[in-house]
Amino acid sequence: MNSVSIAVRGIRERRVSSAITIAAVALACSLLMLVWAFKKEAEQSFAGASGGFDGVLGPRGSKLQIVLNALYHLDESPGLMRWSDYEQAKKFPAVEAAYPIAVGDNYRGYRLVGTTPDYLANHSYREGKSFELEGEGALFEEKTLTAVVGSFAAQRLGMDVGDTFHPYHGLVYSEAAKHEEIYTVVGVLKPTGTPADKVIWIPISGIQTMSGHNPAAATDVSAVLIKLKKGANMAGFQLDMLYNKRGDRLTLAWPASRTIIQFFEKISWFDQILQAVAILVAIIAGGSILAILYNAMNERKRDIAVMRALGARKRTVFAISLLEAVGMTAGGVIVGFVFYFGLGSVIAGVVQRETGVALSPFADNAAMLWAPLGMLGIGLLSGILPAIKAYRTDVSRNLI
Amino acid sequence: MSLLSISNLLKRYPSEDGSPTEIVRIPEFALQAGEQVLLQGESGLGKSTLLNLIAGIVKADSGSIELDGVDMASLTESARDAHRAKTLGYVFQNFNLLNAYTCLENVELGMAFGGKTDAGFARQLLERVGLNERIGYRPDQLSQGQKQRVAIARALANRPKLVLADEPTGNLDPSNARVALELIQSLCRENEAALLLVSHDPSLTDRFERSLDLAELNEAEAKGAIA
Numbered sequence: 144m145n146s147v148s149i150a151v152r153g154i155r156e157r158r159v160s161s162a163i164t165i166a167a168v169a170l171a172c173s174l175l176m177l178v179w180a181f182k183k184e185a186e187q188s189f190a191g192a193s194g195g196f197d198g199v200l201g202p203r204g205s206k207l208q209i210v211l212n213a214l215y216h217l218d219e220s221p222g223l224m225r226w227s228d229y230e231q232a233k234k235f236p237a238v239e240a241a242y243p244i245a246v247g248d249n250y251r252g253y254r255l256v257g258t259t260p261d262y263l264a265n266h267s268y269r270e271g272k273s274f275e276l277e278g279e280g281a282l283f284e285e286k287t288l289t290a291v292v293g294s295f296a297a298q299r300l301g302m303d304v305g306d307t308f309h310p311y312h313g314l315v316y317s318e319a320a321k322h323e324e325i326y327t328v329v330g331v332l333k334p335t336g337t338p339a340d341k342v343i344w345i346p347i348s349g350i351q352t353m354s355g356h357n358p359a360a361a362t363d364v365s366a367v368l369i370k371l372k373k374g375a376n377m378a379g380f381q382l383d384m385l386y387n388k389r390g391d392r393l394t395l396a397w398p399a400s401r402t403i404i405q406f407f408e409k410i411s412w413f414d415q416i417l418q419a420v421a422i423l424v425a426i427i428a429g430g431s432i433l434a435i436l437y438n439a440m441n442e443r444k445r446d447i448a449v450m451r452a453l454g455a456r457k458r459t460v461f462a463i464s465l466l467e468a469v470g471m472t473a474g475g476v477i478v479g480f481v482f483y484f485g486l487g488s489v490i491a492g493v494v495q496r497e498t499g500v501a502l503s504p505f506a507d508n509a510a511m512l513w514a515p516l517g518m519l520g521i522g523l524l525s526g527i528l529p530a531i532k533a534y535r536t537d538v539s540r541n542l543i
Numbered sequence: 544m545s546l547l548s549i550s551n552l553l554k555r556y557p558s559e560d561g562s563p564t565e566i567v568r569i570p571e572f573a574l575q576a577g578e579q580v581l582l583q584g585e586s587g588l589g590k591s592t593l594l595n596l597i598a599g600i601v602k603a604d605s606g607s608i609e610l611d612g613v614d615m616a617s618l619t620e621s622a623r624d625a626h627r628a629k630t631l632g633y634v635f636q637n638f639n640l641l642n643a644y645t646c647l648e649n650v651e652l653g654m655a656f657g658g659k660t661d662a663g664f665a666r667q668l669l670e671r672v673g674l675n676e677r678i679g680y681r682p683d684q685l686s687q688g689q690k691q692r693v694a695i696a697r698a699l700a701n702r703p704k705l706v707l708a709d710e711p712t713g714n715l716d717p718s719n720a721r722v723a724l725e726l727i728q729s730l731c732r733e734n735e736a737a738l739l740l741v742s743h744d745p746s747l748t749d750r751f752e753r754s755l756d757l758a759e760l761n762e763a764e765a766k767g768a769i770a
Binding site for chain 2 (some may be wrong): 144149157449452458539542
């Protein structure tokens with residue numbers, strides 16, 4: 144038996160109030176980590192999931208809407224642009240690659256994205272990472288009714304090579320909006336952890352000429368994804384000047400990742416609310432530790448006096464009381480990690496389902512070190528007053 | 544050399560009007576190693592204060608209390624605590640067992656602050672006081688007599704050189720009181736510990752090698768003002 148086991152016994156003795164305190168600490172710790180660590184991970188993952196493109200050219204409109212629609216396959220397209228706009232963008236000397244995309248149809252809620260085969264064949268969605276096909280699959284071919292399915296969409300829809308499907312009109316699935324065409328799946332992509340996983344890729348002509356679509360728009364595209372040559376940063380400014388400042392028909396979202404970061408910055412008020420809630424819960428948890436231990440000291444004066452009579456030094460009973468505070472906080476921090484990883488995994492699952500972006504609650508982040516350390520600090524501070532009370536317990540008065 | 548040697552011990556407490564009042568004044572007292580002494584006297588003679596002074600729980604105003612070669616009066620509070628943990632065992636009238644702990648843990652607590660705990664020795668002591676089948680029980684599951692037996696085992700747990708017993712039979716019926724007293728005395732002998740027992744019960748006199756009247760030993764004029 145030592146100071147640690149005596150402190151643990153103290154915590155167990157008041158198991159209901161200790162459990163409530165541990166839960167409060169766990170909640171505070173997990174919230175702090177979610178707000179800081181997970182937010183950072185989300186920002187980095189979203190910015191990193193821009194598919195290896197530097198910019199997106201779209202119809203005149205919101206940069207954020209263009210990026211969300213073209214790169215993250217969220218939101219609606221702000222409109223259409225001409226095929227010649229794509230060809231012009233592609234010809235700029237500083238442009239390494241440009242790929243047109245067209246959207247407007249879905250299959251059971253999973254978006255169909257029309258593009259050129261060279262996008263999946265030649266483009267690196269991350270540095271050194273190219274699209275790969277599962278098993279014996281192949282890429283779709285121009286002007287055929289063939290499709291390549293993203294890994295997440297394939298898993299959710301239960302699709303594999305050789306399967307066929309009818310596209311449905313619009314971005315929201317409606318049974319009544321079925322197109323006549325029948326597409327055949329010729330390939331399934333390996334997981335990329337990017338929004339490309341949750342869409343079905345078809346030839347761009349498929350979207351442009353789908354039955355029921357306006358024939359006048361048969362050569363139009365929704366957006367052009369642009370990759371600049373390395374070291375051509377000035378080209379970005381020049382294109383920005385051309386399309387956004389001088390022109391009034393198209394919008395260039397450049398740099399694409401900056402648009403997403405700006406979006407996160409715009410919703411930072413929400414983070415601040417969460418931060419305030421987390422800090423408030425942390426303070427409440429600290430107050431709870433203080434109240435529980437301080438009240439317990441009133442009930443335990445005789446026990447402390449007995450320990451002192453048995454030879455416990457003042458600093459020993461001080462340490463025992465402090466260890467109880469730190470012990471409860473440490474328990475809360477451990478449970479907090481369980482909450483964080485549990486809740487983080489659920490959120491990551493939802494984010495991947497909705498956006499295709501893979502988040503990892505297990506990614507290294509400094510907040511996962513300082514949030515627990517901060518909570519331990521709060522626990523330690525909260526334990527000081529009760530510990531002083533234990534330290535000052537008058538032995539002779541309390542030995543009955 | 545005596546195990547316990549008290550010389551010109553003086554302890555004052557502030558009275559109601561704030562002036563210091565003598566509670567304990569003992570010119571000379573000595574106790575040899577292994578000796579068993581009864582300090583007899585009615586309530587209010589400063590018995591508990593004297594035991595607290597010897598144990599180092601209360602600091603003397605003047606004089607010396609030499610316990611096992613160390614003057615308790617000259618030590619710092621922390622040093623007195625450490626010396627108490629190694630040298631003394633304490634038996635209280637109200638047992639003062641900790642209710643959150645089992646019998647075994649209460650006994651282990653008696654050795655926890657003086658060094659390492661020895662669960663084997665704690666079990667031996669509980670077996671010796673006849674509670675080997677109650678080691679996992681908590682104090683509130685025991686009778687008064689059983690509680691005092693646990694307290695006696697706890698007092699011997701740190702292999703003390705001196706056991707202080709403050710009215711150890713005061714809350715027990717005559718049968719349990721006899722058992723408790725026999726246990727304290729025999730366990731002290733077996734463990735070569737001296738015993739200083741204070742009691743108001745005059746019938747205990749013939750059970751001790753030496754019996755002193757606390758009223759004569761304590762020369763403080765206001766003894767009894769604070770016990």
